Amino acid sequence: MKKDNFSWKTETWIKPYLLKYKWMFVLALFLGTLMFLCAGALMFYAGYTIDKAATHPANILMIYTSIVLLRATGIGRPLFRYLERLVSHNWVLRVTSDLRLRLYNIVEKNSSTVGGEYKTGTLLSLLTEDLGHLQNLYLRTIFPAILSYIVGFIAVCLLGWFSWPLAGIVAILLLFELLVVPLVSLLTQAGIRAKEKAEKSALYTEYTDQVLGAGDWQVSGRQQDFHNQSKVTLKSLVKHNKKSGEFDWARDFVLEVIFGLIAVALLFFTNKDLTYNQDAANYVGAVVLALFPLSDAFIPVAQGVEEWHTYSDSVKRLNNLKSEEDHLPTQEKLAPNAAKLLQLKHVSFTYPGEKEAIIKDFSLTLTKGQKAALIGPSGAGKSTILQLVLGDLKPDAGSIELNGINVRALQDERAQLYSVLNQEPFLFNTTIYENLQMANPKATTDEMMSVLDKVQLGDYIRSLPDGLNTAVQEAGARFSGGQKQRLALARVLLQDTPIVLLDEPTVGLDPLTEQKLLNLVFAVLKDKTVIWITHHLQGMKFIDQVLFFKDGVVEMEGNPHTLFKENKQFHQLYLMDQGLL
Template identity: 75%
Template sequence: MDKLTWKNDRWIKPYLAKYKWVLLLAIFLGIVMFFCGGALMFYAGYTIDKAATRPENIFMIYVPIVLMRAVGIGRPLFRYLERLVSHNWVLRVTSDLRRRLYDIVEKNSSAVGSNYQTGSLLSLLTEDIGHLQNLYLRTIFPAIVGYLVGFFAVILLGLFSWPLAGIIFILLLIELFLVPLFSLLKQAAIRSKEKAEKASLYTEYTDQVLGAGDWQISGRQKAFHDQTQKTVTTLGKKQKKSGEFDWARDFILEFVFGLMAIALLYFTNKSLTYNQEAANYVGAVVLALFPLSDAFIPVAQGAEEWHTYSDSVKRLNAMHPKKEDLPTQQTLNPADFKELQVDNVRFTYPGEKVPIIKNFSLKLAKGQKAALIGPSGAGKSTILQLVLGDIAPQAGEVKLNDINVRCLQDERPKLFSVLNQEPFLFNTSIYENLKMANKNATADDMMDALEKVQLADFVKSLPDKLDTQVAEAGARFSGGQKQRLALARILLQDAPIVLLDEPTVGLDPLTEQKLLNLVFKVLKDKTVIWITHHLQGMKYIDQVLFFKDGVVEMSGNPHELFETNEHFHNLYLMDQGSL
């Protein structure tokens, strides 16, 4: 294990300590499970030996038979309990990890100058957390149980024979430390080369697919095939080499374990054959050793996988929540909201010289609606970040009721709702997706919100109704249905200010118009800021602002502009296809 990774770790060690009692219970159950496995073989061996000597009375083997039954039942029972507790522990830990990552995502995904891109964050939320879960279950937990079982085995054997305990200790040192360490180092080198070959193959395939037309035109189809053949062959050799090493490692582990059995057989024969009764324990003691292989061998197998998880651990440890230097927080009851003010705001991204927002102002009373229109990169989304308080302007202020929005970040979920191009729906039921907006919402409240967004009949037609699974990112719904479900979530949240970030992008014109009619109907009492690329739906808007290069070039009431501004008049007719 990378010493620096472990020394500076903030994603593994803290959770080992946080849920230590559950972890200790799982480890205890794991040790008891192996004890029951060894005891089962011990009593079975003793019963066979004792029965072979023809005892005078059948009751002389009745006690070991009862004990054999007891530990025979105990082994699967404790195995089940150990799995139950250990997986419960891991799920608690990964739940905390995901919550912590979501907190980092929330603070960094929209933060200016953030080092974390959306793609890397999504990767962290899926692959890396899965790797940590496997790290706990397949590497850390088996290693702890294996070491403790080995420790107790040596202590118990030491009570019987210290020379035997010394030999078993040396063999366990090979089984639990030397082989796992060598396996870790050797496989790390093999997998590193294998990873490089896979990356090279991916690049080659991508280049070839994108340039397939050129390959065909040039008549070099064979070269198209042969170019990657060498990489594929090399990768295959690396994978074969890795498999051969795994086989050799497991053989060595089994061989070392066999030496333990031989040593135990030798010492028990030497010490327990002074009479028949003592000799009955020889087979029992040796057989009791064999179930312990399930505790020892997985240690090396788990250690080998550390290199698979180390990249995830390093990436996670490199992540830090963006420290927010917020002013003293204040409170604002959503029912008391009266006005949103953006006063002469100027904003420049770190490292840039030209401001993306230059002296922008906007004033919206409760219930009023504004549309921001302009080309990509004009600064429209930056305005939304400023309004939300994600970023602070270098000049000017964003205020709600004369309170700086940066002083209301603790109240943000109560004051703002956002509907964007691709609303995220979690891979759970409709009910749970709506519950996230308002934990106090009842099923009737949800159906009322769905009725308002014209989705109630569809939900009622589903076999499981509100309990229907939406699939990852709402895959089972159409684009319009996902937006309406997200709109129902906004209604349940009931925040006074709603930000619309091009929610109709990607929809066909008919669906777009229906959705816009619905959005502004259900949000008629809300204050709305709407980012859009065209003039569809301007009849619902109180103010329209045309953005270019961070400056508002034209603004006003769209109905008045249509009558008095020839440029706007022509733009509107062109947008409607009437010019």
């Protein structure tokens, strides 16, 4: 991945989403502010009510107003707390959803590029870790910090209405509480966290090497060295963890002391200015008590800012992540029923970073309803052909056309022209009905049952208590391998595209189930154009053309029936594949 320098001017993974959902963010801040104001007011009215009641008022009506306000703020605090959490989490989940969609689109565009800039491990790390860090950045750093500044500003203004000297002192103390201490914490912990990260990485490497080489350690008689190798790194890591924990304790202590000084300042000024009569004195305890709930707004800021070290690498990686430019030609229209001729003419393709082409001068012509099988070892380029046909990849030489139109100019029509049946079809953790509806949102229940009958699942689905509303479970766990492929085939039939790509759909099935599934697949797809990737010759009776790949080159091709009669090599391969030799 590129090591571009991070800049807030070019930042694209935080600011745009703050702006997109700004009003929801503002609402969350407003509710959070109301929650802290209610918390402070609750303590204020509680202190005032207690003090007022202790002076033996003439009757209950003298403190009735404060009792009503006490109840109101007591109800308001948890209510606004709940609403703030509801809105802020809804906001961050919307942001995260957009982030995941954006990242998925980048991953999807880069996943087909084996020699591309981003490795699979990097992309998985981005998906699983970095977005989680970004979500925490919003919830634990950005949101609490802004909320604390708003609450602090309001508190200083309210105190200014009472006493500007007091407001000035509190403002200075809050400046240390909310800016100086968090900044010192951020800078101090930077070095410690960097060392912890390096030591954890070194420890992981050492443990991996030890486990993989355990046999060598034992054979060489160096068992003690095996136990001692990581002790130094582990000891250093423990030392830095302890140092980090001690700093956090000291920082939190300082924050509590500063907060205590704010309380002392309040107590001093209220005793100085509010003791001229009994009624005014009732406000002394109330004002000081109103301060304490605000610690929940002020204290966590330093911890949240300190965690920027955890999030910063994720933010940098995400901002350096760029999607591959499609550079698609002008899109054209092609009706599915008009797609009658698929042609690959002298196609060659080399993955970025590779010296040798994986596909070399490949040609294939299929008219409507014809079927071709691509056979060869792993890495021969069979799946690359499917990606080229779909338009995911652009050939270095040659052309791929459907009815004379470049397939990359038909990407807007892709879902209506192509359907794919993979080795392991993904079934979503929802009902059978909804899994089928994904292929054709307009499909009726009768149409779904019709295609299920065609793939020989209709009777089984009807026998289930909930029928089409039966839960498929995660990754289709409810069904066997053959049943999952039949359900995926039903989706293909509902999609009703003129071209179907089969990427080894029978892998992992026993021979009997495999043959039954192949018979079914080619029976229901008899009118479709099919390109089938397979690793052996079972099912060749359904094929019009078979092409054998090796090192990106077609070594043998032709009609399987003709090859069986006229080509000795194919004849022997077929007999061996069927277990007849």
